[in-house]
Amino acid sequence: MFFACETEQDKDVNNKIRSLNVNGILPILGEKEINGKDTSYHTIPDYNFTNQYGEAVNPNTFKDAIYIVDYFFTSCPTICPKVKEQELRVFEKFKDRKDVYLLSVSVDPTYDTVERLAWYVDKLEIPKSNWHLVTGDKDFIYEIAEDFFHIAQEDPDAPGGFNHDGRLILVDKNKRIRSFCDGLDEKDVDRFMLDVQMLLDEK
Amino acid sequence: MHLRYLLLVIPLILTIGSCKQEKVKTERDILFNEVMDIHDTCMPEMATLNKLKRNIRKTKDTLTDEKLITNSNAMLTSIENAEEGMMQWMRDFNLPKKSDPDQKVIPYLKEEKIKIQKVSDAMYAALKAGNELLKTNQTSSNE
Numbered sequence: 001m002f003f004a005c006e007t008e009q010d011k012d013v014n015n016k017i018r019s020l021n022v023n024g025i026l027p028i029l030g031e032k033e034i035n036g037k038d039t040s041y042h043t044i045p046d047y048n049f050t051n052q053y054g055e056a057v058n059p060n061t062f063k064d065a066i067y068i069v070d071y072f073f074t075s076c077p078t079i080c081p082k083v084k085e086q087e088l089r090v091f092e093k094f095k096d097r098k099d100v101y102l103l104s105v106s107v108d109p110t111y112d113t114v115e116r117l118a119w120y121v122d123k124l125e126i127p128k129s130n131w132h133l134v135t136g137d138k139d140f141i142y143e144i145a146e147d148f149f150h151i152a153q154e155d156p157d158a159p160g161g162f163n164h165d166g167r168l169i170l171v172d173k174n175k176r177i178r179s180f181c182d183g184l185d186e187k188d189v190d191r192f193m194l195d196v197q198m199l200l201d202e203k
Numbered sequence: 204m205h206l207r208y209l210l211l212v213i214p215l216i217l218t219i220g221s222c223k224q225e226k227v228k229t230e231r232d233i234l235f236n237e238v239m240d241i242h243d244t245c246m247p248e249m250a251t252l253n254k255l256k257r258n259i260r261k262t263k264d265t266l267t268d269e270k271l272i273t274n275s276n277a278m279l280t281s282i283e284n285a286e287e288g289m290m291q292w293m294r295d296f297n298l299p300k301k302s303d304p305d306q307k308v309i310p311y312l313k314e315e316k317i318k319i320q321k322v323s324d325a326m327y328a329a330l331k332a333g334n335e336l337l338k339t340n341q342t343s344s345n346e
Contacts, residue, residue, distance in 0.1 A: 075294040107249075108290050142253040 026170075026198055029177040030150045043175040044147050049105065049134035052117035057103070057132045059175065066199055067101040069148050069169040070183060072133075073108035074120040083166040083183035084124050090168075091127055093193055100196065102131040107142070109135040150177060168192060172199055231305055234312035238319055242292075245323040249289060252326060255333045256282040262340035271343055278329075278336050285329040288322045 030042030049057040068090060072080040087102055094100040106112035112120075117133045120126075126133070148169050166183035170192070178199055181192035228236075256279060263275040296315060299308040 073290075073293075077296070077298045108294075110287075111290065111294060139253060139257055142250060143257060145250065146254075 024198065026178040026195055026202070029179070041176050042147070042150050044171055044177070045144065047136070047140070047144055049132075049136040050114060051132040051134050052114060052121050054114045057134050061132065062101055062103075062171075064173055065099040065101055066173060066178075066196070067103050067171050068196070069103045069105065069171060070167065071105050071107050071145060071148075073106050074112050074116055075108065079166050079184065081124065083168075084126065086183050086186065086189045087131075087168070088126070089186075089189060090193055090196070091131060094196065095127070095130070097200070098130075100130065100200070104131070104133045105141055105145075105148075106133070106135050107138075107145075109138050109141060148177070170195060170199060172202075229305075231299070231308050231312060234309060234316065235299070238312055238316050241316065241319045241323050245326050246289070248326055248330060249286060252282055252286055252330060252333070255330065255337065256286075259333060259337055259340065262337060262344055265344040266340060268343055271340060274336060275340060278333055282329045282333055285322075285325045288325050292319055292322050 028041045032042065033040045044059070046059055047057075051057045068087070070083060070087065072083065074080075084104075087104070091102060106117070112135050114135065117135060121128070121133060148171075149167070168181050168183045168189070169177055170179040172178045179192060179195035181188040181195075183189065259275055259278055259282075263272060263279075266272050266275065297311075299311065
């Protein structure tokens, strides 16, 4: 929901996931398949987007790096700029790392062209390095959202589809989802930044 | 006598007490909330609508019945229009500033309420018709 607050249902989902994170090890989120001794986890499929500079962005862009994903759109008047403020905090904390990126995917790619994204970057003074704001095929963007926001879908009590509610998703070097937070909640973002550090420290 | 007096006074005290806790909502506050409520209720359906569109497209590729193919194409256009209707409304919507006078904001919000209601109606209509068509397509594909 672009303008809406987090619902009680969303809070329940967040709390359930947070409670998994107890022993200093980030869980691997999403469905998993167990075949004998092998366990395969949900991974983000390949994608091809275009960023604010007209450059291609695909999984290779984040090779040997971890990244934080959010869905947004430039004409969103309330939630998106607030989430961007929180993302700027995350960026500031990890700006010296070459292996941490942010990926902001537009849900309105028809309107959010490369030029519009470049304008938005200037407007919100978004740093130019390690932060890709991307556009692409609309239906594909919605389809892959189901993979990025997969964590909520495995819970039968979770809201249907993905909500454009400012959620930030943490993806590891192996394309797996490891954490998420409410990008409108400063305290939750603080906790999320600890998760990012925990993932960076993982051997 | 005393009991009757108390029965009259207690609800009055409770009402005054509850009024003190809540900020009195103005007409523009109420209108703004109504506009947002309509938007917030149908917005999550954007993902559902898009998934429905993708499913209809998939089933369409397996169809041989010309009429169903034509209906599917028309439905895909309807869904696209419903999706675009919401995006366009959000692009156009201007959040009223606190400094804007009521005379300007109230008529604006009344217009926006009508517009977002139409957007919502179009989305739910597309969802209903699209789901029915998808079932028909799936049945036809399996035959």
